[in-house]
Amino acid sequence: MTEMAIRYRGVSKVYPDGTTAVDNLDLDVPSGSLTVFVGPSGCGKTTSLRMLNRMVDPTSGVVEVNGQDVSSIPAAQLRRSMGYVMQQSGLLPHKTVEDNIATVPRLNGVSKKESRANARELLGSVGLDESLATRYPAQLSGGQQQRVGVARALAADPPVLLMDEPFSAVDPVVRQDLQHELLDLQKRLHRTIIFVTHDIDEAILLGNRVAVFARGGRLAQYATPEELLRAPADDFVADFIGRDRGFRSLSFENAAVALQPVTVLAADTGERTVVGPGSENPAPWQGTGAAASSDWVLAVDERRHPLGWLPVRSGGEAAGREELRVGGTLWHEGDSLRTALDAALSSPSGQAVAVHEDGSVAGVVPGEDVMRAIEEQRATRHHGAEQA
Numbered sequence: 001m002t003e004m005a006i007r008y009r010g011v012s013k014v015y016p017d018g019t020t021a022v023d024n025l026d027l028d029v030p031s032g033s034l035t036v037f038v039g040p041s042g043c044g045k046t047t048s049l050r051m052l053n054r055m056v057d058p059t060s061g062v063v064e065v066n067g068q069d070v071s072s073i074p075a076a077q078l079r080r081s082m083g084y085v086m087q088q089s090g091l092l093p094h095k096t097v098e099d100n101i102a103t104v105p106r107l108n109g110v111s112k113k114e115s116r117a118n119a120r121e122l123l124g125s126v127g128l129d130e131s132l133a134t135r136y137p138a139q140l141s142g143g144q145q146q147r148v149g150v151a152r153a154l155a156a157d158p159p160v161l162l163m164d165e166p167f168s169a170v171d172p173v174v175r176q177d178l179q180h181e182l183l184d185l186q187k188r189l190h191r192t193i194i195f196v197t198h199d200i201d202e203a204i205l206l207g208n209r210v211a212v213f214a215r216g217g218r219l220a221q222y223a224t225p226e227e228l229l230r231a232p233a234d235d236f237v238a239d240f241i242g243r244d245r246g247f248r249s250l251s252f253e254n255a256a257v258a259l260q261p262v263t264v265l266a267a268d269t270g271e272r273t274v275v276g277p278g279s280e281n282p283a284p285w286q287g288t289g290a291a292a293s294s295d296w297v298l299a300v301d302e303r304r305h306p307l308g309w310l311p312v313r314s315g316g317e318a319a320g321r322e323e324l325r326v327g328g329t330l331w332h333e334g335d336s337l338r339t340a341l342d343a344a345l346s347s348p349s350g351q352a353v354a355v356h357e358d359g360s361v362a363g364v365v366p367g368e369d370v371m372r373a374i375e376e377q378r379a380t381r382h383h384g385a386e387q388a
């Protein structure tokens with residue numbers, strides 16, 4: 001049985017003005033998982049999070065962390081055992097970056113020298129250069145401040161990390177970087193992370209499990225991202241997840257498709273060969289065969305990385321480089337059906353280009369094959385559901 005790090009048992013919070021922020025919450029969070037609380041504004045996500053470190057006390061019910069009722073743990077002690085990252089990094093403006101990160105270890109009695117050395121190491125693990133250690137928060141960009149906030153939360157090596165909309169205030173590009181860095185970090189650290197956001201895409205990207213809250217502090221669904229997309233519990237959840245959930249759910253499907261050979265044309269020499277599954281060395285182009293009969297050839301550079309597609313004229317000659325149709329996202333074996341579909345749809349030839357890890361062409365997957373794989377997955381799922 002999975003160890004439960006966090007448990008809410010019949011937890012409610014009614015603020016003195018009568019607002020029910022959280023309504024009879026039952027929730028088990030396995031240790032070492034990243035769990036996202038998501039929902040529209042005002043549905044009790046932050047209140048639920050803050051009951052974990054006693055910034056808010058429940059009106060009724062019990063909140064447990066590692067089997068212990070949090071109300072029996074002194075608040076200061078509890079907070080030192082949990083990392084906390086907020087939307088605004090919450091860094092102390094008059095302290096340097098390294099001293100901000102070292103704050104909790106210092107409170108826990110770690111020497112200044114050791115805690116600063118540790119702080120510098122943590123900077124590296126959140127993607128920042130050590131040279132920033134002696135700067136002040138105001139001398140950092142918003143994204144850098146958030147990274148320092150994450151480093152600070154990790155400094156005391158806490159088993160539980162609370163993150164309240166940590167990436168909401170940074171621009172979309174930096175935000176994407178931060179999200180992927182958090183996933184990388186979690187792969188190494190395996191902390192129990194509770195992450196609050198109102199962004200369903202962020203929730204689906206990050207969460208091992210996602211708790212969807214509805215207005216009035218009601219837990220509407222608690223499931224894996226895949227389950228949420230496939231089987232929303234009610235209209236509220238379906239609406240909240242959005243319209244293209246069928247497409248997005250393909251991210252969780254393996255693309256059970258077979259690679260097909262493709263005729264490639266070396267841009268430097270003009271030589272044509274056939275590249276396909278199982279052929280480490282490309283076979284000479286014979287002017288016949290499935291791959292060769294395509295209306296397109298794939299131009300490649302000297303490392304056999306794809307450059308784009310060239311239409312094949314009626315006489316069998318490929319068009320000149322001026323007609324090169326660049327484009328198409330790439331597909332790596334093992335990537336999802338969503339990636340395969342995108343690669344096929346974005347490819348001028350209608351064929352998804354598959355590449356090896358080193359970026360060289362491995363073959364193609366025709367769009368029809370991707371569609372067939374989607375249809376097969378759907379049929380299996382329906383069949384499975386009927387049997388269940």
Ligand SMILES: Nc1ncnc2c1ncn2[C@@H]1O[C@H](COP(=O)(O)OP(=O)(O)OP(=O)(O)O)[C@@H](O)[C@H]1O
Binds near residue numbers: 015022040042045
């Ligand atoms: N101190 C308070 N006193 C009274 N009502 C409060 C207090 N704090 C929060 N609330 C109310 O409780 C409800 C839940 O608030 P909470 O901050 O937990 O929601 P949230 O889902 O985190 O929202 P957001 O995404 O906007 O941060 C809201 O209606 C809010 O107005």
